[in-house]
Amino acid sequence: MIKGLFWNVRGISKAPKLRRIRKLIQMHNLQFFAICEPWLEVDKAERYKYKLNFHGLVHNSVGSVWVFFKEPFSGLVIGESPQHVSVRLSHVHILGSQLVVSFVHVRCTPEERCELWDGLLRDNPSSDAWLVGGDFNVILDAEEKKGGRAFNPVEATKFRQFINEANL
16 A cells, blocks of 8 residues: 655744654655645755655645655656646556656636646546645535635536546
8 A cells, every 4th residue: 555645734844843744754654745835945855855754756846846755666747837746656666556646736716726727637647547636725515615715616616627527
């Protein structure tokens, strides 16, 4: 079983947050760990790869989503945007074992979400397993809503259309 975690960490540089991340990684024996909103320049990501005891690291071009992975996994970016990164994770000892994982941190405007849906559809693998997860900033049903802006049925419809088109 592959174990991974995605967290909208909202800043990684503070010691208490870093301790909590290390504890989660150890407690759950995570093989990959993705974060969004690290609130650091992407050139600092490599340092956190070592601090968290991972051997691999990929990220999107703007550095808003970082993905760490441990051996025997390798990761190859197959698509990215300011709102996501899609990674083909492979296990070196299991021939043909590949999983495409898309880590998402969606911006709040409907226009930016539509850009993301298009990017994810381009990354959709036709023959490999595909896992999509993250912070979508949109919900499918008004019953899921707790606080914040009012539920928007038009946004929910577009999200549902994306899910259906992507076969998720």
